[in-house]
Amino acid sequence: MMNRMDSGGEAKLRYLDGDFEIVRPGAFVRCVVTGESIAIDALRYWSVDRQEPYVDAAAALKRELECHPELTRGR
Incomplete structure (x- = not known):
């Protein structure tokens, strides 16, 4: 099993429902x-x-609100 922090740099992940897959190992994401x-x-x-x-x-x-401004209508 791969350690989620194999590298000290920025990781690249694939985000899944309830979990994520490490595409490129790293210590953090932004x-x-x-x-x-x-x-x-x-x-x-x-x-x-x-x-x-x-x-x-x-x-x-x-x-979410930036991507879906219609959610803030009627406030």
Whole structure:
């Protein structure tokens, strides 16, 4: 089994439902919203459809609303 942190650089992942597959080993990925590094072992939020990682739930929601502005109508 491959260690999720085989390399100290940025990893490339394929995001799946409830898990992810390591395409290129590394220690972290970057949040698409904030640009912050996310340690692979701390990664909890991502989009399967957009194949993007997020640092936290707030970043994931922000990105969802950016991609689907119709969700904010009527506020």
